[in-house]
Amino acid sequence: MMMVGKPVYGIAKSRSAFAQAMKSQAPQQTLDDLFAAVARQVPEFGGMFLGDNEETLQVYLSVVSPTKVVAVQKAIVAVFGTSVIPKGGVKALQGQYGFLQLKDWYDRMTGPILRVSGVTFTDIAEGRNHLAIGIGKPEVESRVIEQLQKLAIPRESVVIEVSGPIETLTHTVRMPNSMSPWPYLRAGGYILTRLLCNQTGVGISQATLGFNIIGPSLGAGFVTASHATAAWWKLDTIAGFPPADFYQASGYYPPHLVGRETVDPHGFTGGACPTGLICRYSDSAFVRYNSNVKFGVGHIARTTGITTSVTSPILTIDHGGSPSGEFLIVAAPSVPYLTGLTLNKVGHYTGWTQGKIQMTNANFSQIPSAYIQVGCPGGLADPTMPPAGATLLSQYVVGDPTNDVVHSGDSGSPVFRSLKGLALRRAELYGIVWARFAGTYKQFIFSPIGGVPFQPTGVKTDLPPFRYCDASASPPC
Template sequence: IAAACADSAAPGSPGEPISMSLSGQVEDDSTPSQMAVAALVPGFGGYFLDPSGAPTVYLLDASQRPAAEAALAAFLVSRGFTSTDLVVRQGQYEYTQLDAWYGVARSAAFAVSGIVLGDVDEGKNRLRFGVTSAVAAAQVQSAVAALGVPAGAVVLEQRAPYAPLTTLRERVRPLMGSLQLNFFLYPPNGLPGVSYLCTLGFNAELNGERSFITNSHCTNNEGGTTLPTTYYQSRRSTLDNRVGIEVDDPEWQFSLDTNLRCPPPFQCRWSDAARVRIDDTVAAELGRIARLDEITTTLADTIHTIDGHFSIRGERGPVEGEVVNKVGRTTGWTQGPTLGTCVDVLALETNHIRLCQVQVAALVDGGDSGSPVFWRKGGGPSVALLGILWGGSVDEADPSFTYSPLSGIRRDLGDIRVR
């Protein structure tokens, strides 16, 4: 998981010169991958925003600060920082070493009953595994130690598992992100006459075809389009509310692309996403997300009034510690800090691992599945799209959600256009 998503730049071998093209690409990237920075900065252990919002980097050798400042130049500028704002922490492990250990330990850790997630945590300079019990924690610790991973390089967190969240609710045209979707499942996947609710993530185009993106688990069959799902907004009360039909939802399976990161016997994908073709008669606007009149702070707040829209003006990758937003049909507009940026997550009561997902500490509830996740600077209407929410922690005392980043959605669904 973590850390190094499979499409991340690979670090050079010791003594190998860094190409000017790679250096320029990283320095111009507002959210460079951890591995790309590691290729440029000797002794790099990870970068993130600390709880106060300060840009922070782990270095084994503090004298490499100038190299870190150069590699993170665009990241700093895009968030209103200067190079002098960068905080250097003493690292204990190189990011590339942590990533290698994670690759060795992944299969053994996910073989333990009670595993929830695993990643290379750039904010802790450690491997991180989430488990449901102390027994599972001890078993994971023993399993990874047997593979040569130092105990000091591993953090174990006892936490609740993540579950898909299937359960602005009015009819709205043109279609935009965050609206309520209604769909029905065919037996044996659902009960006759029982409907389900999810959230429309965002509108998209692929090869000129008007579409929107929602979750794969918000379909008749999670993975595959043998029985395509028909969607209504907001409810299937009249045929006029039909908005589209599912056209792309890759199977959960091994492939040449995923098997190196997918521990057997699990099935993996890079996203919990499906593409729905919008009906010709339905008005839809690309690049819009419903904006609400207030941010939700409690589950008791169930009235969510639309007050215009956010405009998607860009795209962005995740940064640990950065505050992000989501707007969903159940809990509305919520926000919170990013907890993990490339986490392998095993969904509750499934054998499906979503690879390289993002964790956020924020309020969420059933029906929010599919919510668009975005970054917002200041109080204006312009936002940068990050991905779509698919799961929430079952621990109501410690709410958090996971989302599939745009990079993973495109790996599964193709080079969609979102604005």
């Protein structure tokens, strides 16, 4: 998959200011908006990404000169803060397009291109200084090219890639697996089970508990994937199902019933949502914990090692350090969501995996090309698909060129950045996994944490504000 490059929510003037912007959960700007702010100061700026080992900041310039390098570094610091410049400094790359030109083309193409049947995503690929369009099958390309011609967007400015269909991930970290009491706090990364059709006798569906939260209007509970419920983008009860109850266990074990879905927002139209589509910023739903459940906000399961192959996942919990068996989320994101940034996830199928951001701020169609549905009483089908034109805005892709990072069952996995020191047990939360590209286990797609409680002005979408960090976090987040 291409190294491309988006929401970094909020303009930060220092690392702490960036974290504060993330914590505020106010309507904020995407990474594309921030890149545009740099380009307004230096029009030759064409995008940037992190180099190998995150030691340099690779910056595209349409005109490369010592004067331009100095000017663009000054502009980047003004927008992102000094901490965005790694110890290796800035490395200038010869670019073809200024970012403002790319963004103008992108803003014009997003709606029309995503309405072409078979298109999976659109993106400004700042890692290539081009636009990018994903398609499910090769035969879609001619329709995409025809639409680009109508929009007067140069064909040579666009990379069209056959990504294959987007596959939402079906729903030890696979415990408890019996009726026995569970002695630990309920935490992110563990297995979740829901009864198909939300009633006994049909079967089960499994996903991953994302992360625990407490919100003023939400109460105490956890975030998981909306598509882990019977009805995408709406409460199951609104679709005609019984309430969606979740068991934090590997099967139908009534003692491990932990909560019920209470928030799963409809999408919105207008504003940032292209004409003819209906949009959200995350594939997320909120499950409120039952009053008897013991849980830890900011707690994510930690296995004994990093999985590199789906055929031999490492799922055993590491109780050798402190805190025992867990990562602690102690801060909001402090480093921008740039291409090349290393992130982690913990899911019940593959455990702890790691990769680098490869795509940023891309818009994804969430209409599955194929999905197994189960017939339910009353003529319903589980799952009930999202509305026509359903699109997730500002999504990210993490991948690794050699190691597997995801498998079916990892939907809802928390995505985080591990902090150095303290045996790598402290972390910053970056988002929630919801999909992969069909045919590969080496990339996952996630909604950024800033998108999960995103509330654009005048639009109610995704979840209300909440707290997701451990109580030790300072400042709170």
